[in-house]
Amino acid sequence: MNAIRYVQGDATSPQAKGVKIIAHVCNDRGGWGRGFVLALSRRWPQPEAEYRRWHRDRARNDFGLGAAQFVRVEPYVWVANLVGQHGTRTARSTGAPVRYEAIDAALVPLADRALALGASVHMPRIGCGLAGGSWDRVEPLVVRRLADRGIPVTVYDFGA
Numbered sequence: 001m002n003a004i005r006y007v008q009g010d011a012t013s014p015q016a017k018g019v020k021i022i023a024h025v026c027n028d029r030g031g032w033g034r035g036f037v038l039a040l041s042r043r044w045p046q047p048e049a050e051y052r053r054w055h056r057d058r059a060r061n062d063f064g065l066g067a068a069q070f071v072r073v074e075p076y077v078w079v080a081n082l083v084g085q086h087g088t089r090t091a092r093s094t095g096a097p098v099r100y101e102a103i104d105a106a107l108v109p110l111a112d113r114a115l116a117l118g119a120s121v122h123m124p125r126i127g128c129g130l131a132g133g134s135w136d137r138v139e140p141l142v143v144r145r146l147a148d149r150g151i152p153v154t155v156y157d158f159g160a
Helices: 036-043 046-056 100-117 135-145
Strands: 005-008 020-027 068-074 077-085 120-123 153-157
Touching (some): 020 100, 036 046, 046 077, 068 100, 100 135
Parallel strands (some): 020 077
Antiparallel strands (some): 068 077
């Protein structure tokens, strides 16, 4: 089994040579404005613009739980918008919006794209921030779908 590399740092500044894909989890309601996406938007406008367009045109595309969208932001850097949470958490919410089966499904095209590009994958602990998920449940999905296929994966913990 291939291991995931864990580092302290900023996932929007991936530490690797070659092609890199930064993966994160989005919701299925078109909301973009809290959590890790703010760091992405500060660095590049394209992932948010493409996600919003993808959501707006959802009647004519594959937008939905388990889908993945790839946005090139630099010659050797892509962002993967993975739809892995149903809605967002509000004051009236019961339960976490994370959908583990959707994260698992979205990791499949992520792996395929990484292999096609010869890319490494970089991410925060996807699905575990605002989505309310548990890394104990997400990590095995990342290992099975990415690391076990030989894709280098780095998980970034921001701050100490």
